[in-house]
Amino acid sequence: MAKRDVAVLISGSGSNLQALIDAVAADPDHPARIRLVISNKPGVYGLERAAAAGIEAVVIDHKAFPDRAAFDAALQAELEARGIDLVCLAGFMRILTAPFVEAWTGRMLNIHPSILPAFKGARAIDDALAAGVRITGVSVHYVVPEMDAGPIVVQAAVPVLPGDDHDALAKRIHAAEHRIYPAALRWVAAGDVRLAESGRVEHLTDPVAINSVLISPPALG
Numbered sequence: 001m002a003k004r005d006v007a008v009l010i011s012g013s014g015s016n017l018q019a020l021i022d023a024v025a026a027d028p029d030h031p032a033r034i035r036l037v038i039s040n041k042p043g044v045y046g047l048e049r050a051a052a053a054g055i056e057a058v059v060i061d062h063k064a065f066p067d068r069a070a071f072d073a074a075l076q077a078e079l080e081a082r083g084i085d086l087v088c089l090a091g092f093m094r095i096l097t098a099p100f101v102e103a104w105t106g107r108m109l110n111i112h113p114s115i116l117p118a119f120k121g122a123r124a125i126d127d128a129l130a131a132g133v134r135i136t137g138v139s140v141h142y143v144v145p146e147m148d149a150g151p152i153v154v155q156a157a158v159p160v161l162p163g164d165d166h167d168a169l170a171k172r173i174h175a176a177e178h179r180i181y182p183a184a185l186r187w188v189a190a191g192d193v194r195l196a197e198s199g200r201v202e203h204l205t206d207p208v209a210i211n212s213v214l215i216s217p218p219a220l221g
């Protein structure tokens with residue numbers, strides 16, 4: 001089966017990008033290959049991670065465009081030029097326009113630091129802390145025009161511990177993200193998980209096997 005050509009879109013540190021890079025590099029038979037990294041911000045550490053992995057990286061600075069549609073058109077041109085057929089948003093912090101997202105229906109994933117639909121948006125970890133929940137988590141979902149409303153591929157629970165501040169919870173959240181995003185990429189790239197015409201996510205592999213591996217929260221602390 002031909003490998004899926006993947007682009008990873010970032011805006012910052014790129015720890016999820018690194019988790020995807022490491023997972024793909026660890027398996028010569030991985031169904032995906034990361035061909036391109038795109039950042040909407042210059043100078044971010046994720047670009048150094050791409051360079052260290054020998055992956056082509058480009059900056060498409062959203063501030064250089066008059067509006068979202070123009071920025072998204074530049075993204076689309078870059079993705080088409082390189083024959084990308086699967087996009088992973090990994091800490092990519094720009095809301096994308098509906099025409100762009102609809103062109104990638106079923107072929108664009110996002111990692112979000114909450115158990116969606118709870119705590120949508122750019123401040124999910126702080127919002128969970130402010131809400132006083134004892135359990136939060138992480139979600140991988142297909143991207144749809146409505147922000148963080150796409151069909152769920154997989155979720156994992158992450159406990160909120162007494163005394164947690166943003167950094168303590170973020171560390172635990174990231175550890176869970178770095179486990180479930182590589183798993184989700186493998187399943188989608190292999191065709192074990194797909195978005196049906198109905199809008200439902202179909203797990204062609206035994207969903208119990210998938211979810212039982214991933215629900216267990218990471219080690220506490």
Ligand SMILES: Nc1nc2c(c(=O)[nH]1)N[C@@H](CN(C=O)c1ccc(C(=O)N[C@@H](CCC(=O)O)C(=O)O)cc1)CN2
Nearest residue numbers: 092093094095096101112121122144145146147148149
């Ligand atoms: N059309 C969609 N675009 C994006 C989605 C989506 O589901 N549909 N997911 C986001 C990722 N995301 C949460 O997971 C998210 C990222 C950024 C924001 C946001 O408010 N961005 C602001 C700028 C914030 C900043 O620059 O720090 C904005 O775009 O004006 C909300 C949710 C990616 N895109």
Ligand SMILES: NCC(=O)N[C@@H]1O[C@H](COP(=O)([O-])[O-])[C@@H](O)[C@H]1O
Nearest residue numbers: 013014015016091111112113121122
């Ligand atoms: N709403 C989107 C959002 O909050 N995304 C979050 O940004 C972080 C990026 O970290 P990284 O750059 O180290 O991968 C991740 O925790 C990701 O879930």
